[in-house]
Every structure is written in C-alpha cells, then in structure tokens.
Amino acid sequence: MPGRYCSLPQASAPDFAPGLTAERLSALRGGNRMWVNGTVLHYYFFTGETDGSVIPVPGTAERRRVPWGGAKEQQDVVRECFEEWRGLGIGLTFAEVDDRTEAELRIGFQPGDGSWSTVGRDALRVGLNERTMNFGWDLTEPGERGTALHEIGHALGMLHEHQSPFAGIHWDDEAVYDELAGPPNFWNRDRTFSNILRKLDPDEVNGSAWDPQSIMEYPFPPGLILEPEQFRGGLNPPGSLSALDKDFVLRWYPPADPPLPPALVPFRSAPLGLGPGEQADFTVEPPETRTYRVGTFGDSDAVVVVFEERDGEPRYLAGQDDGGTPGNATVRARLVKGRRYFVRVRLYSSWGPGETAVMCW
Structure with missing residues (x-):
C-alpha cells in the first residue's frame, strides 16, 4: 500500500557538555550512533x-x-x-x-x-x-x-x-x-x-x-x-x-578482514595515532582470570568496546563512550585465561599536546 511509512522511535538527543568546540560537536553528532x-x-x-x-x-x-x-x-x-x-x-x-x-x-x-x-x-x-x-x-x-x-x-x-x-x-x-x-x-x-x-x-x-x-x-x-x-x-x-x-x-564500515590484530599486553600502553573517525583493533589474551580495566588516555573523545571470541566470532562484552566528557572511556570486564578478546577503539576527535593511547590493566 503506498504511503506506509517508517516511524522512528522517539529518542532523546545526546546530552553533550556545554562549551565543546565545534569540531568536537560535529564529530560526536556524526558518529555517536555508529x-x-x-x-x-x-x-x-x-x-x-x-x-x-x-x-x-x-x-x-x-x-x-x-x-x-x-x-x-x-x-x-x-x-x-x-x-x-x-x-x-x-x-x-x-x-x-x-x-x-x-x-x-x-x-x-x-x-x-x-x-x-x-x-x-x-x-x-x-x-x-x-x-x-x-x-x-x-x-x-x-x-x-x-x-x-x-x-x-x-x-x-x-x-x-x-x-x-x-x-x-x-x-x-x-x-x-x-x-x-x-x-x-x-x-x-x-x-x-x-x-x-x-x-x-x-x-x-x-x-x-x-x-x-x-x-x-x-x-x-x-x-x-x-x-x-x-x-x-x-x-x-x-x-x-x-x-x-x-x-x-x-x-x-570498510572491509575488515586483516590478519589478527596486534596484542594489547596488560600494563603496556599502545599509542593510537588515529585521525577523526578512524579505528584501532587489538587482541587480549589474559595471563590470568580476573577483572580487568581497558581504557584510553589523552585528550580525546573515543568509543572503547570489548568483545569475547566465542565459537569463532566476537561477541559484545562491554563498551563505553566518553564522547563530550572531560574523562576517558574505561571498561571493566572479567576476562578468562585461555580465551581471546578483541578491543576496538574508534576516535571521534583529539586535542592537546599528548598522544591518545589505550591500555589493559
């Protein structure tokens, strides 16, 4: 029947902190749902x-x-x-x-x-x-x-x-x-x-x-x-x-079938070197079973997501988006020795003199 239309559910607009630069707001609005x-x-x-x-x-x-x-x-x-x-x-x-x-x-x-x-x-x-x-x-x-x-x-x-x-x-x-x-x-x-x-x-x-x-x-x-x-x-x-x-x-979402991403070693930071909208991927194979933190450092807005490999595919485990906030994204997750995990970090924007990095600890 002509004229039957999709009706999106009402969703509240993202509540970004006041005083953000135009560059940060543009990056956040464009990517916060992706x-x-x-x-x-x-x-x-x-x-x-x-x-x-x-x-x-x-x-x-x-x-x-x-x-x-x-x-x-x-x-x-x-x-x-x-x-x-x-x-x-x-x-x-x-x-x-x-x-x-x-x-x-x-x-x-x-x-x-x-x-x-x-x-x-x-x-x-x-x-x-x-x-x-x-x-x-x-x-x-x-x-x-x-x-x-x-x-x-x-x-x-x-x-x-x-x-x-x-x-x-x-x-x-x-x-x-x-x-x-x-x-x-x-x-x-x-x-x-x-x-x-x-x-x-x-x-x-x-x-x-x-x-x-x-x-x-x-x-x-x-x-x-x-x-x-x-x-x-x-x-x-x-x-x-x-x-x-x-x-x-x-x-x-460009084609993503590279070799296994580099390892993110606990307590060793990995510089990201990303431009706006770019993404870095890592693997984590925990040396012991416990609750770990995975997070970013530096003046940046980013999304951090942790996946657990199950039956040969990554399953969403936990994630955090620090976009528009003064802090950095930090995810807490229980990682099990003998299993493989994937950490994916997508950058909205960065500023300041230092580099943005990610660490598991």
Missing part, C-alpha cells in the same frame, strides 16, 4: 506466544493485544536483506541467534504497530525482552522488500534522507499533516513532524548531498512537496540500495 567496525550484529526473531504488546486500533478508541511473531516467509525477507547489506563487503557482519539475550537486534512482526527500528547503537539501550525493530505489514507484497532494507539501514546508523538539511525540500506542511493523519498511518502531528518535517543537524545526515534515490528516502505522493519543482508531482525512490547508500556504509 557501531565500531568489525562488530558482529546478532539478530533474533520473536516467536513466543507471550511476546506481544497492546496497541491502539487505528481510527478507534479501542486497544488490543497483538503478538510479535512473524511467519517464516516474513523472516526470510529480512534474512535476505541482511545478506544484501553484508554482500556490499562492509566490515560488519550479521548472525541469527535463537537466544534473545545474545542479540543486539531483536525483531518483531506486529501488525498495526508500523515499521520502525532503533538507530545504530541505540539498540543497546533497549531491554532484552523488547524489540529494537518491527515490521508492521507484509514484506512479501510487491515492493515491500525495500522496507526491510530501510529498517536495517537504520540499525546500521542511517537516518531519513528527506530530513537532510541539504535536500532543500519546501513542504506544504498542512498537506503533509493531513496526508499522514489518515490511513494507513494515522499519525498525530508530533509524529509527522518528527519523521518528515523536522530537519536534521548537518552533522547527523548520511552525506553532504541529498540522495532522492536512497533506500532511506520515503516515497511521497503529489501535492506535498512544493520545492524542488521536479518533485511537485511526487517522489518515488526505487526501494533499493543507491550508490550513495553503499558509499556511506563502506566509509563507516
């Missing part, structure tokens, strides 16, 4: 009869409980779309798991609740028994495969393309509100503003140019866009990954 490269994103499909929630019946004052489970045909579309993103050669990989506690992404198929996803690392703030992604209509219908590609794009950290300040879109605001208030969306004005009319900060968007062909672009019927003039008759993206979509994810 995963560190080399992450394996595990996804889980809700199937239990008790997994569900109560939602309003559109156009009425009634509410009803609807389960989150989806048929295999629906799940298969999502699996295929994860594979399409992975097939670009990005440094993230995806693995399906049957234990929700091991999943960063937890997926439901609740009709009537719309299609939506948390954005990037926001998924880590969601309770283990809650969804981070939902599909509210039949993905096997013609043209609906793009919905799954779109929501996975959000899970990778991408935002809505039509909200880019570089798009230069001049809306007929009231026509947009009227269109979204009716079927099939039944959105109130706040939701419409948040998902369509609100302009994103230039540092948040997927690129410095608007991409009307992006998988993150909504289609719009005639009469909603006043400018640019060529879209007064409607905007109809193809529902597939565009060249700029591919460029964006490969820029953030």
